[in-house]
Amino acid sequence: MSNNILSVNSLTKSFGGLEAVNVENFQINSNEITSLIGPNGAGKTTFFDLITRFQDADSGSIFFKNKNVSKTNSYMLARLGMVRTFQLTRVFDRMTVYENMQFAGSSIKNEGFLNSLFNKTSLRKDEGNLIEKIDDTLKMLNLYEMRNAYARELSGGQKKLLELGRSLMKDPEILLLDEPLAGVNPKLADNILEIITNLNAKGINILMVEHNINAVMKISDRVVVMAEGKIISDGKPDFVRSDKKVIEAYLGSSDE
Amino acid sequence: MNKYITASLLLLGCIAYIFLSNDTGSARVFVNLITFAGVYGLAAIGINVHFGWTGLLNFGHAAFMGIGAYTTVLLIPHSLGREGVIISTGLPLPIAIIFGLIASALLGLLLGLPTLRLRGDYLAIVTIAAAEIFRLLVRDFENLTGGVYGIIQFSDSLQVYRPNFVDVISTKYDVSSAQLWVAILTWISIVLVIIILSRLQKSPWGRALRAVREDEDAVRALGKNAVWLKLQSFMLGAAIGGLSGIFLVFNYGTVQASTFVPVLTFYIWAALILGGVGSLGGPALGAIIFWVIIAGTDSISRLLFESPDGQQLAGVRFVIVGLLIMLFMIFRPSGILGKKEELLLDVK
Amino acid sequence: MIEQLGNGLLLGVIIALGSVALSLLYGVTRIVNFAHGEIIALGAVMTLFFSSSPDSSLLFFDRYSPIGINFFGSIVISIILCGIFGASLEIFLFRPLRKNNFGNIAVLVVTIGLSIFLRHIYLLFASAKPSSFILELQRREDYFGIQLTPRNVQVLVLGFIVMILVGLFLTYTKTGKAMRAVRDSSDLASVTGINSDYIILVTWIFSSMLAGFTGIIQGVINNVRWNMGFLILLLIFAGTVLGGIGTSFGAMFGGFVIGVLVQLSVGLEFMDGHTEAKNALALGLMILILLIRPQGIFGTKDRIS
Ligand SMILES: Nc1ncnc2c1ncn2[C@@H]1O[C@H](COP(=O)(O)OP(=O)(O)OP(=O)(O)O)[C@@H](O)[C@H]1O
Ligand SMILES: [Mg+2]
Numbered sequence: 001m002s003n004n005i006l007s008v009n010s011l012t013k014s015f016g017g018l019e020a021v022n023v024e025n026f027q028i029n030s031n032e033i034t035s036l037i038g039p040n041g042a043g044k045t046t047f048f049d050l051i052t053r054f055q056d057a058d059s060g061s062i063f064f065k066n067k068n069v070s071k072t073n074s075y076m077l078a079r080l081g082m083v084r085t086f087q088l089t090r091v092f093d094r095m096t097v098y099e100n101m102q103f104a105g106s107s108i109k110n111e112g113f114l115n116s117l118f119n120k121t122s123l124r125k126d127e128g129n130l131i132e133k134i135d136d137t138l139k140m141l142n143l144y145e146m147r148n149a150y151a152r153e154l155s156g157g158q159k160k161l162l163e164l165g166r167s168l169m170k171d172p173e174i175l176l177l178d179e180p181l182a183g184v185n186p187k188l189a190d191n192i193l194e195i196i197t198n199l200n201a202k203g204i205n206i207l208m209v210e211h212n213i214n215a216v217m218k219i220s221d222r223v224v225v226m227a228e229g230k231i232i233s234d235g236k237p238d239f240v241r242s243d244k245k246v247i248e249a250y251l252g253s254s255d256e
Numbered sequence: 257m258n259k260y261i262t263a264s265l266l267l268l269g270c271i272a273y274i275f276l277s278n279d280t281g282s283a284r285v286f287v288n289l290i291t292f293a294g295v296y297g298l299a300a301i302g303i304n305v306h307f308g309w310t311g312l313l314n315f316g317h318a319a320f321m322g323i324g325a326y327t328t329v330l331l332i333p334h335s336l337g338r339e340g341v342i343i344s345t346g347l348p349l350p351i352a353i354i355f356g357l358i359a360s361a362l363l364g365l366l367l368g369l370p371t372l373r374l375r376g377d378y379l380a381i382v383t384i385a386a387a388e389i390f391r392l393l394v395r396d397f398e399n400l401t402g403g404v405y406g407i408i409q410f411s412d413s414l415q416v417y418r419p420n421f422v423d424v425i426s427t428k429y430d431v432s433s434a435q436l437w438v439a440i441l442t443w444i445s446i447v448l449v450i451i452i453l454s455r456l457q458k459s460p461w462g463r464a465l466r467a468v469r470e471d472e473d474a475v476r477a478l479g480k481n482a483v484w485l486k487l488q489s490f491m492l493g494a495a496i497g498g499l500s501g502i503f504l505v506f507n508y509g510t511v512q513a514s515t516f517v518p519v520l521t522f523y524i525w526a527a528l529i530l531g532g533v534g535s536l537g538g539p540a541l542g543a544i545i546f547w548v549i550i551a552g553t554d555s556i557s558r559l560l561f562e563s564p565d566g567q568q569l570a571g572v573r574f575v576i577v578g579l580l581i582m583l584f585m586i587f588r589p590s591g592i593l594g595k596k597e598e599l600l601l602d603v604k
Numbered sequence: 605m606i607e608q609l610g611n612g613l614l615l616g617v618i619i620a621l622g623s624v625a626l627s628l629l630y631g632v633t634r635i636v637n638f639a640h641g642e643i644i645a646l647g648a649v650m651t652l653f654f655s656s657s658p659d660s661s662l663l664f665f666d667r668y669s670p671i672g673i674n675f676f677g678s679i680v681i682s683i684i685l686c687g688i689f690g691a692s693l694e695i696f697l698f699r700p701l702r703k704n705n706f707g708n709i710a711v712l713v714v715t716i717g718l719s720i721f722l723r724h725i726y727l728l729f730a731s732a733k734p735s736s737f738i739l740e741l742q743r744r745e746d747y748f749g750i751q752l753t754p755r756n757v758q759v760l761v762l763g764f765i766v767m768i769l770v771g772l773f774l775t776y777t778k779t780g781k782a783m784r785a786v787r788d789s790s791d792l793a794s795v796t797g798i799n800s801d802y803i804i805l806v807t808w809i810f811s812s813m814l815a816g817f818t819g820i821i822q823g824v825i826n827n828v829r830w831n832m833g834f835l836i837l838l839l840i841f842a843g844t845v846l847g848g849i850g851t852s853f854g855a856m857f858g859g860f861v862i863g864v865l866v867q868l869s870v871g872l873e874f875m876d877g878h879t880e881a882k883n884a885l886a887l888g889l890m891i892l893i894l895l896i897r898p899q900g901i902f903g904t905k906d907r908i909s
Contacts (some may be wrong), residue, residue: 054473078479086477092470095463104478106460111480113488116461117452127460163474168478217287313709315716370895376709377636378894381841385887388838392884522720529713560728561666569664571727578721585713586701 005030005174005205011050011060013043013229018171020046022099022229028174033206035194035216038226039250044209052084053077065173068152070182079108081173085180086185087209089159091166093152097143100151100162101134102127105169130169137165137202140195157184161192175199177208181215193219217241225249259293263541263592270548283429287436289551293544294442295504300499300528300539301449302496306334309462310489311469313376315521316367316383317497319390323515325505326394326401328356334410337402342409349413353502360498361491368490372483387518395513408587414438414506422527442503449496450536457536465489519574526577529584532591541593549576607791608867610752615839616863618822619765621713622836623843623859624770624852625814632807634708635698638715640815640840642722643835647686647816648823648832649730654678656738665729674733677736683816692813693718694805719834726830734827759821766817767856774852783807787850806856839866839883840891848903862886 004027009206013021021043028034036044049055051062053074061070069077078084093099109115110123120180140159146154151162167175180196181189189212197219200206210216216223216237223240224234227249233240240246271286299317299592306312314320331352335342339415346352367386371379394401401407411434426433456462464485467475505511523546531542550573557564557572564572584591625632626640655678656662656670671678697718703712742753752760773781783806795860812904822832829835847858866886893900 052477054476072483075476075479078477083479084477086473090471090474090477092467092474094470095466099463099466101596102460103463103480106463108480111460111464111485113456113461113492116456116459119455119459123460166474166478282808311709313712368893370891370898374894374898377712378845378898380636380638380712381845382891382894384842385838385890389884389887392881396881396884518718525716527714567732568728571724574720574724575728578717578719578724581717582714582716582721585710585717586706589710 032221083172084176087178091151104166174205265595292438297540297543298500305493315389320494320497321501324356324360325501327359364494533591538593612864612867616860619863620859623855627855629811639719641837643815644819645833650682672760686816694808848900854902
């Protein structure tokens with residue numbers, strides 16, 4: 001029990017007659033890069049939404065760090081250390097790259113109305129302390145030059161990076177990335193993969209949804225395959241690559 | 257910088273217009289105009305906190321203004337209703353005002369709780385409904401509010417504080433000293449509120465509100481409580497509205513059911529959109545221009561109708577108000593002073 | 605209380621019709637149309653203009669006499685004009701906004717401006733005084749214990765027939781099905797094989813004609829006023845929210861319930877002497893529903909957040 005940071009039991013979600021997610025049992029082991037793959041419409045994003053509590057599950061339970069979080073608010077979960085990104089990138093368009101990062105990094109206490117109004121020295125100190133961390137992260141992501149641009153002026157790939165950078169400001173224990181490589185050129189994709197591997201080396205658990213199979217096979221410790229809401233295969237990349245059920249699922253769908 | 261030049265030119269033009277279009281009593285007209293512009297500007301600043309900062313649609317500002325005003329006036333000495341029941345005891349005005357602001361903020365909380373969890377347009381519907389409920393209740397519960405007969409004789413609580421120089425100026429220029437005093441206080445409040453807001457805007461709190469305006473889900477994913485942030489913004493804007501409502505009734509010297517009708521809100525929206533959504537000084541500037549335009553529309557009425565009656569004057573005014581809201585929202589959503597980079601076009 | 609039932613049924617039909625029209629437009633275009641009330645009023649004001657006798661004391665824009673044609677002809681022309689008006693709004697206003705990626709909130713503010721603009725055009729056009737269509741006065745009679753004039757009964761029956769027709773149209777015709785398909789998809793562009801511009805245009809026309817019809821029956825039952833649309837709009841919102849925004853059947857049901865409740869509440873004891881507050885009661889009910897079941901009675905959860 002203690003070796004997994006996240007554990008899910010009989011989680012289900014339906015839309016009308018369509019069963020989008022039905023996961024019997026799923027755990028994330030500490031310190032691994034786990035990839036979640038599957039055809040379009042397999043239920044991967046919905047599964048993310050359920051785990052992060054952005055959507056209510058119809059039934060089932062979620063444990064994070066051995067704590068039952070099935071009813072916890074999404075923002076509380078993020079505070080506990082589970083941070084996600086979105087398939088359709090969500091940056092704060094009309095704020096600068098820098099402000100995007102500042103908002104992500106600033107403490108809840110300093111965002112209190114009265115603290116903000118009276119602008120205590122401790123608040124100014126905290127905000128000052130953020131600068132270095134923001135600069136480092138932006139440099140790592142090659143966004144430093146863009147720090148004063150409005151986020152909506154970034155390219156699609158840069159927005160992905162910004163979203164990742166914002167998440168890192170939270171010092172997450174587990175990072176859920178929904179298609180971090182989608183719409184990103186091969187060179188940038190390699191960059192992002194390297195960053196993800198480095199983050200994992202620093203002890204951040206990664207769960208990512210990704211359609212780029214080569215990338216997935218390259219960096220994952222474990223690959224989980226979803227189809228029609230269910231997990232159909234789960235194991236080391238090599239095992240999954242040769243699993244008949246996986247090949248069927250992909251061939252059966254018209255997309256791949 | 258360009259826009260500030262535009263703004264100053266506009267202001268000068270407005271003042272010139274007032275003095276050129278009235279041979280007699282231009283000082284009176286001027287004081288009247290800046291009083292109303294101040295009250296509307298303050299109210300618009302409140303909506304700006306909601307809409308410009310946080311992306312919240314409040315179309316029931318009249319209710320926030322009203323509840324603040326009624327609470328304050330009922331807590332100080334006043335005379336009530338058809339029979340003119342005199343209530344000669346009450347709280348000191350500053351304390352009554354604080355209660356008024358709290359009442360407005362609480363109404364904000366009350367309306368915000370059910371709606372701020374939902375999609376943005378629900379808030380628009382609920383606030384507009386709340387303003388209508390407020391009007392109907394004020395009308396119907398005459399024992400408490402004076403109904404259509406309203407409340408009178410409460411102004412002294414404010415006018416006792418009037419310093420001597422106000423009387424000196426008003427005698428010199430032949431304007432109402434009471435109104436001048438309200439105007440001065442209103443504009444002082446505007447300056448104070450803007451100073452406070454500019455602090456907040458730069459603070460982590462203000463930044464968090466903007467993030468909420470941009471994308472609530474992303475805010476949540478970063479561990480911040482978007483609903484609570486919206487509630488705070490809603491309460492702050494409501495309280496600012498309450499303050500403007502208080503000045504409005506002290507300007508009239510009376511308050512009755514027809515003072516806070518729902519259309520008041522739309523006037524204020526027009527002022528806000530004219531001046532610039534999201535900017536700090538925009539709403540106040542917008543309110544001045546708005547009132548000059550309103551004065552100008554009356555000349556249009558005289559062109560259209562031989563001797564326009566009150567309905568026709570109001571009709572032409574509102575046709576223009578509606579047009580302004582549409583045209584500015586479509587062609588210059590950042591208003592005169594707003595930041596172009598922060599255009600509100602694609603708010604979802 | 606029971607003596608109010610007749611009035612309740614009438615108001616219920618008006619609000620139900622207004623709610624379907626609003627809800628359909630919302631479902632397909634995602635526009636919360638605050639100018640909906642003004643399209644309702646347009647139907648009534650136009651009918652008044654076409655049908656009143658030129659000899660009557662009515663003057664439009666302070667100087668023009670009414671046309672004075674046959675009442676039913678006027679109704680037909682007015683409804684068609686409402687349709688044309690809705691089409692022009694879509695083509696000249698809302699379509700360009702959509703193409704320029706205006707967000708829902710910006711468009712909502714535009715509809716507020718539009719509503720204020722139109723409403724006061726009517727004020728200038730048709731004056732502030734309430735006017736009635738030229739119809740002879742009728743006495744109320746007893747129908748199963750409910751007091752109604754024969755004309756009221758005709759209006760009720762007609763209203764229900766129109767509602768059934770709307771239901772059939774949405775369920776069985778190709779266009780109606782396409783409207784529902786666009787409405788039920790979360791992303792307009794994702795509906796393949798349907799020309800969404802065309803569907804939106806048809807929806808605007810359909811919704812506006814329905815709104816115009818609503819205004820006309822409101823005019824027949826009560827009277828015609830420049831701000832009649834604004835007064836009824838809030839109740840229509842309440843009905844739509846009660847039934848569930850974006851559901852046609854729900855909107856009809858919710859609208860009907862709100863109408864009946866508002867009138868029946870006049871008969872309640874604690875409402876004695878507070879007749880004006882009856883609308884406050886309906887609006888309060890709406891806020892309460894948002895608190896406990898925000899998706900409305902028939903709505904689904906994903907539409908609301
Ligand atoms: N809000 C919703 N309402 C109705 N159906 C939905 C909703 N959200 C998702 N679905 C359906 O649930 C299924 C799973 O969707 P989901 O987005 O989770 O797939 P996915 O695996 O992330 O696909 P992709 O790889 O294309 O992102 C799909 O069939 C989708 O149509
Ligand atoms: Mg997905």
